[in-house]
Amino acid sequence: MRVLIPAYNEADSIPLVIKDIPSIVTEVIVCSNNSDDHTVINARRAGATVVEEPVPGYGNACLKGMEYVAALSSPTDIIVFLDGDYSDYPEQLIELIAPISENNIDFVVGSRVKKWRERGAMTIPQIFGNWLATSLMSLFFKSKFTDLGPFRAIKYDKLLELEMEDRTYGWTVEMQLKVLKRGWSYKEVPMKYRNRIGVSKVSGTVKGAIFAGVKILVWIFKYGFKK
Template sequence: MTHLTDLTADVVLPCLDEAAALPWVLEHIPVGWRAIVVDNGSTDGSADVARSFGATVVHEPRRGFGAACHAGLLASDAEYVCFCDCDASLDPGLLTGFVRQVALGETDLMLGRRRPQGRGAWPAHARAGNLALSRMLRRRTGVTLRDLGPLRAARRADLLALGITDRRSGYPLEMVVRAADAGLRVTEADVPYRPRTGRSKVTGTWRGTWHAVRDMRAVLSRPPAQSLRRTSTAPDTVPNAPAEAAK
């Protein structure tokens, strides 16, 4: 039997040109956990930085936040899988508490509710878009969340069983929607949210935010999936996963 103090997890880090932020993020990965950096076409040497810190590097040529996240999920092999942005805005060390709550059976999908720390941590247009989506999520699923934050944890089998199809900005939202449709418990806890290193590829501009909201509205417009189950019948191993382990 695994003791709670011995819990380990894989942390999926979708990455596009985050070489400047990666050292801080990887230094805060919990001891004994595996960081899976999914390089989504970086040109700044992000993959080399990740390898230098002992991370597993997965190359995902299809551009898109969801494509990177899902490639990391498929490459993982731990019972618990976490997600975190790799722009140094969120501390992956907080994920130990998230995994603990999932392991204790207190929740099935744990999200971090971002609490801005300092000026510019969360631009007004990004907060407005997030608030609108939270309201639409409540109408669609009945789940009340104040944020759809990227810091999250769940059992790998549960996530695979959801059959998430979005490969762009709608991936995090679809994960929550399908989890709710499957009867999984979705909860959130406050986490500090620091100003990111560099400019956001998604919410750094009004245009980027609009495209993200458009993707997410498309997710909310889909009817509930009728075949979702609590656990997956698919094998846990993924043939030919493009993972490159650090040496």
């Protein structure tokens, strides 16, 4: 099992994230997305492998990490995606992968449930966007997803079958939509969620929030009307 962490200027938080990842993980891979602070240095000092993707975009960073994993000689059974801002609780990775390792589920999303979510950890646009996206997914696909949370786990062979392509903020919803279209098994696991370290590159700006929302809706309608 390997963990992929897309990161853009997360120098302060990345060591904390890496430190809290359970030791059962084979390798932690930080995908630095054109960071110009000490993200790369701090990640390496904390024991992670670092790959660098100079072209901006959340999906670009994830794809670079997948490219690295594909070139490895040692096998990978599960890939866990985790953000580098310390808003998730990396130690909950054990709970996240349990449906895969114990019940052979294909894909798991960590759901940022309200009762375990720190006040202010998700902005109003994020909460509304999640509700709208998951409601449309339910309408089009009878989906039971309630969140587009970035803390997620998937069987590696299934991840490759998805042929992921989004290079920016549509990455998470693309993955969920493709899982639904293929009729694979999936599950949500309730997760704690706290205020991130630093300012969000998406929800922290009006431009980022709007762009992310548009990307998500484009993917949903693209697949919703696709036969």
